[in-house]
Structures are given as C-alpha cells and as structure tokens.
Amino acid sequence: MRTRLSCLAIAAALLAGGAHAAEVGSYYTGWSIGKGFRLKQLDQSGAAAGYTYLVYAFENVYKMPDGGVRCDSGRDSEDTANGMNATLDYARRFTADESVDGSADRPGQALAGNFNQLAQLKKRHPQLKVLVALGGGEWSHQFPAGAATPALRSALVSSCINLYLRGNLPKLDGHGGIGAAAAVFDGIDLDWEHPGPDDKANFTLLLEEFRRQLDALGKENGKRYLLTAAINSTGDKMRHTDPAAYSRSLDWINLMTYDFHGAWSKQGPTGFQSNLYSDPASGDASPRSVDAGVKRFMKAGVPAEKIVVGVPFYARGWSGVSPANNGLYQPATGAAQGFEEGAEQYSTIAARGLKVFYHPLTRQLWTYDKGTFWTYDDPRVIREKAAYVRKQGLRGLMSWSLDQDDAAFSLSRAMQEVRQ
Template sequence: MRTRLSCWAAAAALLTAAGGAVAAEGQVGSYFTAWSVEKEFRLKQFDQSGAAAGFTYLVYAFENVYKMPDGGYRCDSGRDAPDAGQGAGMYATYDYARRFAADESVDGSADRAGQPLAGNFHQLAQLKKRHPQLKVLVALGGGEWSRWFSAGAATAASRKALVASCIDLYLRGNLPLLDGHGGPGAAAGVFDGIDLDWEHPGPGDKANLTLLLEEFRRQLDALGGGKHYLLTSAVNSTDEKMQYTDPAAYSRSLDWINLMTYDFHGAWSAKGPTGFQSNLYSDPASGDASPRSVDSGVQRFIKAGVPANKIVVGVPFYARGWRGVGASNNGLYQPATGPAHGFEEGAEQYATIAAKKLTPFYHPLTRQLWTFDNGTFWTYDDPRVIRDKAEYVRTRGLAGMMSWALDQDDAAFSLSRAMLDVRRAP
C-alpha cells in the first residue's frame, strides 16, 4: 500500500529529476471530463505516468443544475440526456454506471453488475486510494450547463434548496439507481468539495453569485464533521465577465479561484487577426485595443480585492488556431480565412499538436509560442511555457496552477509534469 509519505516521495523524485526541490505549498490541479472516456482516456494512464503523485486536486466536469417540475432548481442525476443545445444534458452513465474492465481501471479490478459505484466516480475513488494527498472536487455548470444558476440563486429559499440538493447527491453520495448502480451513500467519500462553474453571470447576478457561494460555504461547513470541504470556483479572467461579479466579496467563501487565464484569442474571430490565447504578458505590437494576458487577469483580481494566495492560474492543454493565414511575421497578428481544423473548429489538443513536430516560434515578451505551417497558425502552451508560468506563480505568491483538461495532454503527460514546477522550492 502506498502511504502519504511515499506519494510525496514520488512527487519529490519527479521534481528533483528536473533539477529542483519540492516546495511545501502550491496547488496543482486539472479538470477531468466525464466524456474523456469516449476518447479512450483513462485515469489509469495518469496514475501510471507518475504525474498524479505530484497533483493536489482534480475537478470532475461537469454536473448540471436543472429546473424541476415543482419550479425549483436543483442538482439531479440518474439518467442520460442529450444537450440538444438546451443546456439540459446529463452524463449519469459515465458518472457512476459505466463498468470499467480490469485492464482499464486504476487498481486493476473490473466493475461488476450490482456494485453500488462504477463509472468515473469509482475510478476517482481508486485514484484517491493510491494518492492520499489528492483531493477531488465536482464541477457544477460549465460554459454550456450554467443555464439555471441565475434563477436558482435568485432567492434565499431557492439557494438553500439548490445547494442542499448538490451536497446530497455528490458529497453524501445519494445517487439514484441506474442500471443496478447507485443508491444511498453510493458515492460518499469520492468528492472533497464543490467547484462552482457559473461562467456567464449577467448584470443582475452580482449579489446573488456572492450569496450562492456563501450558502455553499455554510452548508459545507455544517456537513463537515471535522472535515473541511473545499469550495472553489472557475472564473473568467476578463473584465467583461468580472464586471458582473464582486470578487472581493465572493472570494471570502472560497478556498481558491480557478482563474481561466486562457482563450484570449481564438477562431470565434474567424477572419483573425491571429493572436495568442494564453500569453503570460501583453505585447503592445499586437494591435489589441484591450490587450489580454495572464498577468493582466491576475492583477485585475488582486486590485479587485482577491488575496494573491487564493488565485490559481489556469493553463490550456489545447491550441487555438486559424487557417488561410498570411506568411508575414510567421503568421502572427495576421488576417485569416477561417478556423483551423482540429478536434473542433479552431481548437486542437496538445497531444495532437505535439505529434506533428512543427517548428515552434517563441515570443520572448509574451512568453507564448506558436507554430505556422502551410497557412495554418496554432497558439498553445508547451512545457517551457508552463514552466515560465510556474515561476510567475511562485514568485508572486499565488495559490498554484490548474489546467483544462487532463485528457488533452500527451501520452507522457509532459504538460502535467511541467506544472509540478509550481511546487519547486526557490
């Protein structure tokens, strides 16, 4: 059996091999998506890579909030439902009813019919047994599934009911029966907290977002029984989104903020100009009217009253890109004809980009890289870029680093390993 000391010894070995010592603090986390099972990704790969020994948390994405027949808004589960563009999807089978074979499970055991917990939840539980330092949070909402947060947070009664339903499902683990799995307490102990991903608050949501997080904090503390349950939130780093929130107020309820310091540019601007999606610093030559960067996002939140030690810097494990790009400046800051082709239009996972072995160009001011090949431009983070960001986090006393998303790393988990630099001692 691996002990807590042996897990941290493995983390130390990873960092020492890279030439440094282990620091005593610094969060290192990633989002693990329910649907990554469709891409043949398994937590077993993460465990066997050695990278898991240095991580402090994972966030399971996503669970949804629904409008219920009685008019209330609550977490729910127990079935599968397509999105159909309505933000009403559900991945319950992936969550706790998909049966993993022995050769794909973390501990080498096969799921059986009738066992209370199977699926991704069971794999997370197995991973936690192997890595006692690892905390697992469940993410509520996300870019597509935040439809009912505004209504659910509108009154004290609706907030109380919404929060209670989520805690009952995911922390008490009372799952509806599905294909012989689930039942009272089936998922108890899997999750150590909740990550609220209300990504698109509107003009009328500022006070209610703060109140909703206060209600989560109150009920989590009441659940405690001597345990501190984590409460975090994934937050867009731009001024456009921050203007409808009160970071100084809501951050008091949080252990830390997962700051989404990426997607600064992308092929939603189909004709360009091309630009960096997760640059550490701004470039005056970019021509942006409002230059975006990791640093500007971090400074924005600190100025708004968020303590530096509650800010976790987010990094993307995917690229943004365009096609039909002119050759000037190796494609940087140039017009385009449309999104580059990837796993979705304008985006590609790091594993696929790295396998192409394209020549990278590194921008010394922004600390971002890009590639340009036959009119296709990609901007992304590689291990060097991530280590630059880790140094930034350490020297500024920030809380740590997180990524979206674990399954987009390469087979060697090169980006995940680079993130461990955030725990390196000065």
C-alpha cells in the same frame, strides 16, 4: 537560541495556516473516456503523485417542476441544454484492464463508472482531493433562477451536497444508492459561465450558501470541504461580479487565464490565447494576458493566495493566414481544423513536429505552417508560468483538461514544478 526559537515559531505559524503549499490541479472530463483516456494512464505514468486536486467536469443543474433549480442524476439525456450522462458518472462498468486498481466493476456494485475510478485514484494517492464541477459553458443557464432567492439558493445547494458529497445517488442499472458516492468528492467547484448584469449580488450569495452548508456538513463528519470557482479572467466578465466579496467564501479561484484569442473571430487577426504578458504590438484595444488578469483580480480585492492560474492543454488556431511575421497578428480566412473548429489538443499538435516560434515578450509560442497558425502552451511556457506563480505568491496552477496532455504527461509535469 533566540534565533532558533524564532525560526521554529515562524515555521509553526506557517504550518498552522499562514501559508499554503502550491496547488496543482486539472479538470478531468467525464466524456474523455470516449476519447480513449483512462485515469489508469495518469496513475501508471507517475504524474498523479504530483497533483493536489482534480475537478470532475461537468454536472448540470436543472429546473424542477416546482420551479426550483437543483442538482439531479440517475438517467442519460442527449439534450444539449439539459444533458446528463449518469451512466458515465457511476454506472459504466470498467474492465480490469481499464481500471486504476486493476479490478473489474461488477453488476450490483454500488459505485462504478468514473466516480469509482476517482475513488480508486484517491486511494492510491492520499494527497489528492477531488471536486465536482457544476455548470460549465453549456450547463450554466439555470444558475440565475436558482440563485434568485434565499429559499432557492438553499434548496439548490442542499441538493448538490446530498447528491455528490453525501453521495446519495439514484439507482441506475443496479448501481447507486444511499451513500454510494460518499467517499469520492472533497468539495464543489462552481462553474457559472457567466454571471450577467443582474447576477452580481446573487453570485456572491450563492457562494456564501455553498460555504455555509459545506461547513455544516464538515462539522457533522469532522472534515473540511473545499469550495472553488472557475472564473473568467477578463474585465468584461469580472464587472458583473464582486471578487472581493465572493472570494471570502472560496478556498481559491480557478482563474481561466486562456482563450484570450481564438477563431470565433474567423478573419483574425491571429493572436495568443494564453500569453503570460501583453504585447503592445498586438493591436488589441484592451490587451489580455495572464499577468493582466491576475493583477485585475488582486486590485479588485482577491488575495494572491486565493488565485490559481489556469493553463490550456489545447491550442487555438486559424487557417488561411498571411505569412507575414510567421502568421502572428495576421488576417485569416477561417478556423483551423482540429478536434473541434479552431481547437486542437496538445498531444496532437506536439506530435506533428512543426517549427515552433517563441515570443520573448509575451512568453507564448506558436506554429505556422502552410497558412495554418496555432497558439498554445508547451512545457517551456508552463514552466515560466510556474515561476511567475511562485514569484507573485499565488496559490498554484490548474489546467483544462487532463485528457489533452501527451502520453508522457509532459504538460502536467511542467505544471508540477510550481511546487519546487
């Protein structure tokens, strides 16, 4: 009886918050609709049932005439630095054939577009949480100004919560309005890429302000709102932040453990972009790997249960690569050609049926064919990362990005094995 009671007590403690089931997430890009991707495909495949969260990417923050920095919406702009596509967010009308629940968007409907598709997906999959990502690689340049003072931080955070969590969207083509998106998002993912030398304290303070205001909103409506951040895993980026301090405000970190090597170094040498372990033979002055990044953050004071390991659903590649060692760690003449220079989505790479080489130490694979080298994750590689996450007691796995998986969602399903 004593043993049984002890086991029940332990189980109760775990359920009360002493442990977390593994998270499985992916970034869903607003522009993937232009590539033919629909959330309906994820739903009909059955893979949506294995996800615990999606992150909608990206929303921008803008410098305002009064000098402040705030979230904003309600129009479309092609300006790279200050871009916005509110039509895709909540005014683009999906047909019945495109939509998750099979209903067509109508004129005058408060919520249409990607936001409505996310709401439909959540209704079909109650376990699914959806966060909105602020910033990203091109839209992070206003964060330093917006985080500079307590008043600026408060105004920035308040504007984002009002827009995306209270759901008060500007009217656009008959859509939007007060509370229009109130049921869509369960939290915010800060994608400040990347804090500089002068931003260390303010990065922490901005996340503290997000946590404070999210908790206040939660008290209003009896809900726990999530706060996460996408963080580069390398030491050169981490040194401009205080992980032990800022992680206290977060539910977890989406650790970007990829893009270790790529054709931004056009002459190479080739190397792995998301290897689990480092290889002394790589010749790197400071070897990069998933394991090195995870240990770096844990040593800096981040609890293991707040680290979600990122995996790429795309490849990095070079052309004009020397054939020695099947192209690995060899010089190149330029970037391989894919959907963008030096990058190709997994679905395209996998369909080519090229011979795959697997590295037993790094647990990464690559292809080499006619001078072209690609490095990427396949289901086997991701399953090994899932096993690593379980062994290290980490929070889970996430990916960039959902639309780059194949039609069977093979990579998504491999990620979901982290919950087994």
